[in-house]
Amino acid sequence: MEYEILGKSDLNVTKIGLGAWQFGTEWWGWGKDFGEKDAIEAIEVSLEKGINWIDTAEVYGNGFSEELLGKVLGKRRKNLIIATKVAGTHARYDDVIKACEGSLKRLKTDYIDLYQFHWPNSYVPVEETMTALEKLVEDGKVRYIGLSNFPVPLIKEAQKSLKNTFIVSNQVRYNLISRDIEKKILPYCMEQNISVIAYSPIAQGLLAGKFSHDNKPSDDLRKDHPLFKEPNFTQILNFVEVLKKFAQSLGKTPAQVALRWLIEKNGVVAIPGAKNKKQAEDNAGAMGWKLDENIIKKLDQESKNLKITYITDN
Numbered sequence: 001m002e003y004e005i006l007g008k009s010d011l012n013v014t015k016i017g018l019g020a021w022q023f024g025t026e027w028w029g030w031g032k033d034f035g036e037k038d039a040i041e042a043i044e045v046s047l048e049k050g051i052n053w054i055d056t057a058e059v060y061g062n063g064f065s066e067e068l069l070g071k072v073l074g075k076r077r078k079n080l081i082i083a084t085k086v087a088g089t090h091a092r093y094d095d096v097i098k099a100c101e102g103s104l105k106r107l108k109t110d111y112i113d114l115y116q117f118h119w120p121n122s123y124v125p126v127e128e129t130m131t132a133l134e135k136l137v138e139d140g141k142v143r144y145i146g147l148s149n150f151p152v153p154l155i156k157e158a159q160k161s162l163k164n165t166f167i168v169s170n171q172v173r174y175n176l177i178s179r180d181i182e183k184k185i186l187p188y189c190m191e192q193n194i195s196v197i198a199y200s201p202i203a204q205g206l207l208a209g210k211f212s213h214d215n216k217p218s219d220d221l222r223k224d225h226p227l228f229k230e231p232n233f234t235q236i237l238n239f240v241e242v243l244k245k246f247a248q249s250l251g252k253t254p255a256q257v258a259l260r261w262l263i264e265k266n267g268v269v270a271i272p273g274a275k276n277k278k279q280a281e282d283n284a285g286a287m288g289w290k291l292d293e294n295i296i297k298k299l300d301q302e303s304k305n306l307k308i309t310y311i312t313d314n
């Protein structure tokens with residue numbers, strides 16, 4: 001098993017965690033394409049494969065994701081690392097404290113290992129939110145504080161606001177198609193020993209290599225997403241063909257190679273979401289082997305050639 005210590009904490013997480021946004025989220029086709037039995041199997045197989053942490057949030061499935069984890073984990077909770085998030089809309093001091101109580105209750109636990117501020121709130125000074133998060137650490141309800149979707153200037157502000165604790169991680173979108181964080185966020189986090197937690201690490205399924213012009217996802221989340229439209233989609237499919245060739249030559253799946261490319265980077269861990277046992281098992285298989293330097297270089301080059309735009313043709 002491969003581990004990474006998150007920032008300056010003692011949270012020793014497996015390089016791959018399990019993302020739990022899917023559980024209870026209708027946008028992802030919850031209740032239609034997959035349901036509770038699939039989610040429970042995905043959790044169980046992840047733990048069997050050695051994954052030791054799960055990422056959730058108060059907003060996922062309107063609390064259902066946390067509730068499901070509370071129900072399923074039981075006594076195993078103490079051996080696991082639970083990362084959850086307070087919503088950006090709950091940035092006020094009292095709201096942070098209240099949100100944490102809600103998460104603890106749903107998760108059926110009395111502490112959260114990593115409590116992340118889900119997205120910045122431009123109406124509430126970050127100092128107010130950080131003060132509340134630090135109070136939760138003092139009270140023993142939270143072990144470590146993390147951020148999510150934070151640009152460098154705001155990370156600095158958040159760091160400055162903390163008196164006795166520190167920022168352990170920043171959770172951001174990072175995958176072979178979306179590499180914007182490599183410009184400023186990744187170098188800053190590495191320099192500061194803040195771990196980068198890569199979300200959407202398989203670009204919401206695109207890097208798994210199963211989509212084509214005739215097979216696009218129909219769920220509300222992705223049917224109108226710019227990555228699934230032109231001029232992006234064809235370019236991405238061509239890139240995925242390259243990824244598939246490497247995967248085939250290695251006897252791995254495209255999702256595993258895409259995840260491996262991320263976690264080979266120092267300090268980066270990834271939290272792929274899974275809708276069922278098969279996907280969770282596949283994603284856990286990104287650990288325990290190495291990508292050849294040449295393949296990493298070629299994937300780097302090919303992915304840098306992608307010209308993704310968020311203004312699409314239709």
Ligand SMILES: NC(=O)c1ccc[n+]([C@@H]2O[C@H](COP(=O)([O-])OP(=O)(O)OC[C@H]3O[C@@H](n4cnc5c(N)ncnc54)[C@H](OP(=O)(O)O)[C@@H]3O)[C@@H](O)[C@H]2O)c1
Binds near residue numbers: 019172206271
């Ligand atoms: N902090 C934030 O703002 C934020 C934002 C987004 C996500 N997150 C976190 O990051 C986690 C992962 O991100 P994500 O869910 O956006 O994207 P992702 O992990 O890149 O993609 C997940 C989706 O890809 C497909 N998939 C997963 N594994 C697969 C496999 N091995 N083979 C084939 N298809 C596979 C599944 O959908 P289909 O089968 O339908 O294709 C699954 O729902 C979330 O669960 C959440 O915990 C955080």
